[in-house]
Amino acid sequence: MTDLALDQLRTLAAVVGEGSFEAAAASLHVTPSAVSQRIKALEAATGRVLVRRTRPVAVTEQGAAVLRAARQVDLLLADLVPSVAHPGPVTIPVVVNADSLATWFVPSIAVVADQVCVDVHREDEQHSLGRLRDGTVLAAVAADPGRVPGCTVTSLGTMRYRAMATPGFVARWFADGVSAAALATAPVVQFDRLDDLQHRFVRRVTRRRVDPPHHYVPGSEAYRDAVRLGLGWGMLPDLQSAALEQTGAVREIGERTRIDVRLFWHLAQLESRPLALLSDAVHAGARRHLS
Structure with missing residues (x-):
């Protein structure tokens, strides 16, 4: 695979995260045409179709690995050059089941809200890992203890x-x-x-x-x-x-x-301070609220 441009990787993450080329353009402060050109260039560089032009945009199976890399590169850059990569808190996409979201999860992460932003995707606890496998998120609260490649898994409680x-x-x-x-x-x-x-x-x-x-x-x-x-x-x-x-x-x-x-915490296996802060907060909250 040839070298991939950082702006193209960030554009892929924005397109999938925002759900459309137009919304991604607004979040990146560029034109929809620029977004389209970056995605085409990234697909040309990888030799693969990375997204389906549906509403909302969906990542392809081939694009999932590239999306996962894009998320990880962004986190690593936030640690390496925080003032350049992220002028404010880094945003971490995470999937959480509805009952955890309504009870213990939000109070748990509130303690790191000034250092980490979260982009929460809601999913049934039995089906959360699909979002982790396709690169949509970097962390997941799930009832499935199965190991996802490139991720760690730890028990949260019941x-x-x-x-x-x-x-x-x-x-x-x-x-x-x-x-x-x-x-x-x-x-x-x-x-x-x-x-x-x-x-x-x-x-x-x-x-x-x-x-x-x-x-x-x-x-x-x-x-x-x-x-x-x-x-x-x-x-x-x-x-x-x-x-x-x-x-x-x-x-x-x-x-x-x-x-x-029983709930488990799945986390991308990266040396990242924001990811570690979020993980520590989730585990501390689970100890307080779960059995």
């Missing part, structure tokens, strides 16, 4: 979920206990179509497939409120449900409803 609902909902739908028949008819709240926590609980109880009525509420706080307002039952993390349970707003739908989700 988020505990329990099947919760309002007392009135439990009295109506689970008066005779949490049975296969009750779970087949009681409405359930799903975060989205990738969320399998409720399915895991149902399979554990029923040992067979059931298809209850579903609400889809794709927002962590909105999901909690949907359960609190009686739309259905759902798996709530203890970090969200503890206060509601104390006031009597929600309760477990039955016994032994617990599902523990």
